[in-house]
Amino acid sequence: MTRAHLLQPVHDALEAFSQGALSASALSTTARAQTDLLAALPPRYTEVLHGLLDRLESSALFSEESCSFSQKDLVANLEMWADKARGVLDPA
Numbered sequence: 001m002t003r004a005h006l007l008q009p010v011h012d013a014l015e016a017f018s019q020g021a022l023s024a025s026a027l028s029t030t031a032r033a034q035t036d037l038l039a040a041l042p043p044r045y046t047e048v049l050h051g052l053l054d055r056l057e058s059s060a061l062f063s064e065e066s067c068s069f070s071q072k073d074l075v076a077n078l079e080m081w082a083d084k085a086r087g088v089l090d091p092a
Contacts, residue, residue, distance in 0.1 A: 003089040006037040007082055014078055024060035024071070028053040031078075041085055052078050 013030040016022035
């Protein structure tokens, strides 16, 4: 069995956030709660994920124009993080 299924809650939350159905705070809470996923990855992945989530939560406090973090770019970076994590969890 693969370990990529551990990424599913993060993937689902990212998708819901992108569609406007989930707040940045709820996305962050969901991602941070994936302790099995984070334990299965090298520690650097947790550091990077938490940094991205911190910036996403900060960006939600401001309008897109006044924030130094673009939510669209942060979501793209979170998606890239998930893709790289999938490669670590299930190497070819």
